[in-house]
Amino acid sequence: MNYLAHAIECLEDPYQVAGAATPDWLCMTRPRLRCRSRQAAPFVDADNAQLAAFARGVMRHHADDDWFHETGAFGDLSMELARRVRWATGDRDGMRPGFLGHILVELLLDAALIAEDRRGVDAYYAALAAVDAEFVAAAIGQMNGCDASGVAGLITRFVELRFLYDYMEDETLLFRLNQVMRRVRLPELSAKMLEILPGARQLVAEHRTALLTPRPMESPLLAAVAS
Numbered sequence: 001m002n003y004l005a006h007a008i009e010c011l012e013d014p015y016q017v018a019g020a021a022t023p024d025w026l027c028m029t030r031p032r033l034r035c036r037s038r039q040a041a042p043f044v045d046a047d048n049a050q051l052a053a054f055a056r057g058v059m060r061h062h063a064d065d066d067w068f069h070e071t072g073a074f075g076d077l078s079m080e081l082a083r084r085v086r087w088a089t090g091d092r093d094g095m096r097p098g099f100l101g102h103i104l105v106e107l108l109l110d111a112a113l114i115a116e117d118r119r120g121v122d123a124y125y126a127a128l129a130a131v132d133a134e135f136v137a138a139a140i141g142q143m144n145g146c147d148a149s150g151v152a153g154l155i156t157r158f159v160e161l162r163f164l165y166d167y168m169e170d171e172t173l174l175f176r177l178n179q180v181m182r183r184v185r186l187p188e189l190s191a192k193m194l195e196i197l198p199g200a201r202q203l204v205a206e207h208r209t210a211l212l213t214p215r216p217m218e219s220p221l222l223a224a225v226a227s
Contacts, residue, residue: 001106002103002106002107003021004110004120004124005109010057013057014131015050015053015136017128019054019061020060022035025155030151035058035144037062037063039144040059044059051139051142058143074211077204077211082094082100085196088195089190089192099184103177107177108167110167111205114168115168116208125159128159131155133156137151170194170198171194174189
């Protein structure tokens, strides 16, 4: 899942929204630093309500990913989009197409949610604008036993950029995809990708319900973050 899909069920709780975004924030800026469920779990019942909500958000992120990546819709769409990417790029190996097939499903699912009701993404950014970035960075550091103060600047910048809105247009989506390509040190994508993005966008939107339907709650973790 991407940012908005992770938070769509907790938009009224800013610190849970921030927690749900944190694992992806760390991948962007501190790839060696992780914020896992086992690190967040001891804080779910913290006396500080903001810290407890943040911990629930971290756990929500990982619980979401566990079921989301196991859905048949995600597997089928990832493979189909990888096939289309391979056509657009001419790649002979599957590394870049496979990676893009995966992230396109996630980014275009956020785009589908925004297209369905823009108030969701507006509420998402309003929630993050309401959190204390320094507090969130300190919470990450507390859970990991390290100095994560540098993450505060990322949070502020993330709210300023509002790049989730860029997923709505193919040209700006391609721009954001190439930022990801540079970050993971894969070759950038040509304008030929624009030929497949409209169809990919429609395909993911058509499967929005299947992508967001989890399996029955079987684990205490899923039950905990849903409460």
